[in-house]
Amino acid sequence: MSNKTNDPSRKSWIDIPADSDFTIQNIPFGIFSYADKPKRVGVAIGDFVLDLSALYDLGYLDINAFSHDHFEAEYLNQLMKLGKTALTKLRDDVAYLLSTECDDLKLSTKHNILLFPIDQVQMHLPVKVGDYTDFYSSEDHARNVGTMFRDPNNALLPNWKHIPVGYHGRSSSIILSGQEIHRPKGQMKPKDAEQPSFGPCKLLDFELEMAFVTFDGKPLGQSISTEEAEEYIFGMMLFNDWSARDIQTWEYVPLGPFLAKNFASSVSPWVVTMDALEPFKVPGPIQEPKVFPYLEYSGNKNIDINLEVSIQPEKGPETVISKSNYKHMYWNYAQQLAHHTINGCNINVADMMASGTISGPTPDSYGSMLELSWRGTKPLKMNDGSERKFIHDLDTVIMRGHAEKDGVRVGFGEVSTKVLPAI
Numbered sequence: 001m002s003n004k005t006n007d008p009s010r011k012s013w014i015d016i017p018a019d020s021d022f023t024i025q026n027i028p029f030g031i032f033s034y035a036d037k038p039k040r041v042g043v044a045i046g047d048f049v050l051d052l053s054a055l056y057d058l059g060y061l062d063i064n065a066f067s068h069d070h071f072e073a074e075y076l077n078q079l080m081k082l083g084k085t086a087l088t089k090l091r092d093d094v095a096y097l098l099s100t101e102c103d104d105l106k107l108s109t110k111h112n113i114l115l116f117p118i119d120q121v122q123m124h125l126p127v128k129v130g131d132y133t134d135f136y137s138s139e140d141h142a143r144n145v146g147t148m149f150r151d152p153n154n155a156l157l158p159n160w161k162h163i164p165v166g167y168h169g170r171s172s173s174i175i176l177s178g179q180e181i182h183r184p185k186g187q188m189k190p191k192d193a194e195q196p197s198f199g200p201c202k203l204l205d206f207e208l209e210m211a212f213v214t215f216d217g218k219p220l221g222q223s224i225s226t227e228e229a230e231e232y233i234f235g236m237m238l239f240n241d242w243s244a245r246d247i248q249t250w251e252y253v254p255l256g257p258f259l260a261k262n263f264a265s266s267v268s269p270w271v272v273t274m275d276a277l278e279p280f281k282v283p284g285p286i287q288e289p290k291v292f293p294y295l296e297y298s299g300n301k302n303i304d305i306n307l308e309v310s311i312q313p314e315k316g317p318e319t320v321i322s323k324s325n326y327k328h329m330y331w332n333y334a335q336q337l338a339h340h341t342i343n344g345c346n347i348n349v350a351d352m353m354a355s356g357t358i359s360g361p362t363p364d365s366y367g368s369m370l371e372l373s374w375r376g377t378k379p380l381k382m383n384d385g386s387e388r389k390f391i392h393d394l395d396t397v398i399m400r401g402h403a404e405k406d407g408v409r410v411g412f413g414e415v416s417t418k419v420l421p422a423i
């Protein structure tokens with residue numbers, strides 16, 4: 001990466017609102033369309049989307065490194081197959097064209113086919129998700145859940161501080177922000193009930209998470225070290241791991257999450273690159289007991305990303321119900337990827353790995369309704385006067401995230417999902 005791209009003093013010739021997530025230091029990638037045109041790759045800049053397909057066709061991008069099909073594409077996958085070096089350079093080149101250091105694009109007479117108001121384009125799922133894994137890497141979350149469901153004195157299971165615990169999920173039900181979901185149906189058995197029952201989930205919940213997407217990894221049989229991890233990660237998104245708590249409680253023994261999770265997980269549309277997040281890295285927690293050598297790492301691998309969750313009822317204002325931070329993770333993304341591959345498991349382009357619920361240390365920073373309402377015993381007050389223990393029909397759950405340092409903001413936009421009644 002050129003040092004310039006993350007330089008806090010760099011400015012764009014595009015007017016960028018002060019509170020914008022999409023600054024000249026960000027340059028996140030997504031897939032969009034407008035009018036009846038095919039899907040294409042874009043980057044967000046302020047209140048605009050820059051069409052990389054048009055940018056390529058007009059000769060602004062490296063003709064030897066890319067072809068038209070990398071940019072007029074259903075997904076980012078083909079572009080991501082080119083790997084870290086190529087995409088770092090692409091971000092550098094695009095940022096330069098958008099900066100005040102360069103007049104070429106600014107003086108172009110083709111702005112009508114290059115730049116679109118962000119609220120006038122249709123966003124699409126940015127990647128065709130390969131395999132999907134969900135980790136369980138926030139200590140506060142694991143401790144809260146263990147306290148509620150098992151034993152407050154032994155809240156963490158014996159393996160938790162040795163293994164970045166995770167499970168394989170289902171990629172086909174990962175959906176884009178904005179797509180509505182129906183309350184899932186399933187089997188459940190309340191604690192005091194004799195027999196299980198069937199019907200709409202009563203304890204619908206979100207999980208506040210971040211997900212990273214990978215470049216092509218190594219072949220089956222080889223591992224990616226914590227040192228190498230960043231070479232294999234393209235970027236991150238906000239991730240809502242929808243969870244049906246009553247279905248989950250009944251089904252998860254002994255093999256883990258299944259239908260309580262795979263009815264939907266929602267992601268934000270813009271992939272913020274690891275390069276853009278570099279300035280916001282911070283030290284992680286001290287890990288005690290000492291981890292196995294393959295999980296040791298050097299340098300800062302936690303990232304200071306402010307996160308918040310809101311609920312917006314059908315008719316009423318939003319209420320912010322949680323403020324957390326990705327820096328709270330016990331296991332970082334490099335350890336997650338190293339652990340995932342230590343047995344030789346192969347990683348492919350656009351595999352998605354979610355962090356696990358990101359809870360902070362205080363009750364107002366918990367990352368799920370399960371924790372925020374403490375299993376329904378402490379209802380949350382909404383700004384419209386109503387209460388929530390879990391998510392109601394017609395509620396919209398909105399997650400937002402951004403990093404900020406030295407006057408520079410690098411954000412993710414939002415992942416927003418409305419819940420419709422069960423069918």
Ligand code: MN
Pocket residue numbers: 134135207209241356357
């Ligand atoms: Mn989860």
